[in-house]
Amino acid sequence: MKKNFKLVIEYDGTNYAGWQRQNNAITVQKILEEVLEKLTGRNINVIGCSRTDSGVHARGFICNFVTETTIPPSKIKYAINNLLPNDIVILDSSEVPINFHSRYNCIKKTYTYTILNREEPAAINRNYVYHFKRPLDIDLMKKGSEFLIGTHEFDSFRKIGSSVKTTTRTIYSIDIEKQEYYIKFNITGNGFLYNMVRIIVGTLLDVGVGKMTPESVKEILLAKDRSKAGMSLPAQGLCLEKIYY
Amino acid sequence: MKKNFKLVIEYDGTNYAGWQRQNNAITVQKILEEVLEKLTGRNINVIGCSRTDSGVHARGFICNFVTETTIPPSKIKYAINNLLPNDIVILDSSEVPINFHSRYNCIKKTYTYTILNREEPAAINRNYVYHFKRPLDIDLMKKGSEFLIGTHEFDSFRKIGSSVKTTTRTIYSIDIEKQEYYIKFNITGNGFLYNMVRIIVGTLLDVGVGKMTPESVKEILLAKDRSKAGMSLPAQGLCLEKIYY
Incomplete structure (x- = not known):
């Protein structure tokens, strides 16, 4: 069954062209999606709460993605952190209602x-x-x-x-x-x-x-x-x- | 006439094998002495207040060196900072008595x-x-x-x-x-x-x-x-x- 996962992310933006996927640039979204593909064997589209520009940092960036996986929501952060470079860290992972959207629901x-x-x-x-x-x-x-x-x-x-x-x-x-x-x-x-x-x-x-x-x-x-x-x-x-x- | 210069240094130790000169390693002392040689045309031995180990940082490291130069003591920091990499910054430069020794005089x-x-x-x-x-x-x-x-x-x-x-x-x-x-x-x-x-x-x-x-x-x-x-x-x-x- 598909679940909606929410992540809280800290990242040092120094070496990234911001959050959002771009051609010919390394972004946080790209790195994270590559890690999730390795973990789940699936192509996953991660929805971010915000673009952030090149070089901008985050202590509490939120994103979500829908997938089928047997990894428990609260444990998936460990699996992801093991594969991430050391300038991106998942601080928390949890399951949220299937219609939660990290950008649209932000108040x-x-x-x-x-x-x-x-x-x-x-x-x-x-x-x-x-x-x-x-x-x-x-x-x-x-x-x-x-x-x-x-x-x-x-x-x-x-x-x-x-x-x-x-x-x-x-x-x-x-x-x-x-x-x-x-x-x-x-x-x-x-x-x-x-x-x-x-x-x-x-x-x-x-x-x-x-x-x-x-x-x-x-x-x-x-x-x-x-x-x-x-x-x-x-x-x-x-x-x-x-x-x- | 020879003057004794005292510097206050902030450095990010991440990329250095500490303060003290060593063979085959990049140290803060080595970088600073190279800059001073460029500035003065002389071989200068800089005396540090302390060794610091590889990877250790400093916000108030003190060193001193004796040389002849016409650059005013309070201005020499600008000349040095212009030539230093961005992980080492001179916060202050001044003239001190000729017998001042940054290591021995530390209390x-x-x-x-x-x-x-x-x-x-x-x-x-x-x-x-x-x-x-x-x-x-x-x-x-x-x-x-x-x-x-x-x-x-x-x-x-x-x-x-x-x-x-x-x-x-x-x-x-x-x-x-x-x-x-x-x-x-x-x-x-x-x-x-x-x-x-x-x-x-x-x-x-x-x-x-x-x-x-x-x-x-x-x-x-x-x-x-x-x-x-x-x-x-x-x-x-x-x-x-x-x-x-």
Whole structure:
């Protein structure tokens, strides 16, 4: 009998062209599907909760796949982990209702973006942070971030040319924490447009260095114009932390 | 005129056979001395505060070298960083008195050892932690660690065969912090025997899983017998944090 399996995955995105299968690129989906084919002898299509871009990391990526196998759902993670490279780890495996869809059923996502804020670049953790030299005023960034909370059309905060039915998204919270030289942005929303987290944090850095006021975040939002917002930061500071259903 | 330069170095030890120059191995000292030769046109012998083993990391390694150069001491770090690979970063450079010796003048050192304490291995941060599956009782480990504070002969906590004048060392503090799945041991002492930090933490893990009582740490210390203590943990969880002068 066919079962629907759900996996929770942690991966270091450094050496992958993101989650989604592509021609001529190594992606997490490709690696996982190859392992599942070895395990089950079947061609399995894994459904991911999200694309993630090249170089982006995940601590709580969710995917699901339907197959027939005699391996118990809670044990399949051990079998998969034995065959995966060491930068991808299955944290949990379970059986879910046959109609569970890891992308369509997602109601909320949390991403983090981590900055190393000091003059010198990172040696340790260099694949997990974005190095930003100039001093940042956390309070100004917090004030700026508050204008983004709620339901808005986020046209100014998405990559130009990305197609989507609606640009309306809800952001539930943006927390900004400083620990030694690290500043971590923790952003939860019901969904994110392409590059949205990276552009939001890029814009807040402009606020943090005093290049724009916290209030200008509101103006940028209302302008619905990508060119008004800050730069889209590099992938390596971004991590998909958690998916809510 | 000759000047004595002091550097503070952060490095990711993953791809190095430790600090100290060796034949047929890539070490941090070798890489740094090659860069300094390129910069100054001279053969420079860099004195490190400590050997560190293969795979061990550092956030605050100190070294010094004496040379003639017209590059200002505070600026030499930029010149060096431009030529270093991205897993070694000079955090600070300064001029120190000509008789300053980064090893002999050291009075105190802080190391950390980081455990990932969950069932599944690490994908993210996998080069910076030691994965330990079994649940650990932090309070028991704290109790056990208290017997090590103070001045003792640490024969039980050093690699057999390592030669040294005296096995007496003073440990000032051992702090154990848990943050999500990570447990970080923070150990400060006036000096450490070969593998001492890794054996101390290995022994505290035995206490943390209930394999031995906190009080047995005292017995192990008094036994002066390496075979009584726990295993020496792998290098990748260890980081030289700070050197005091």
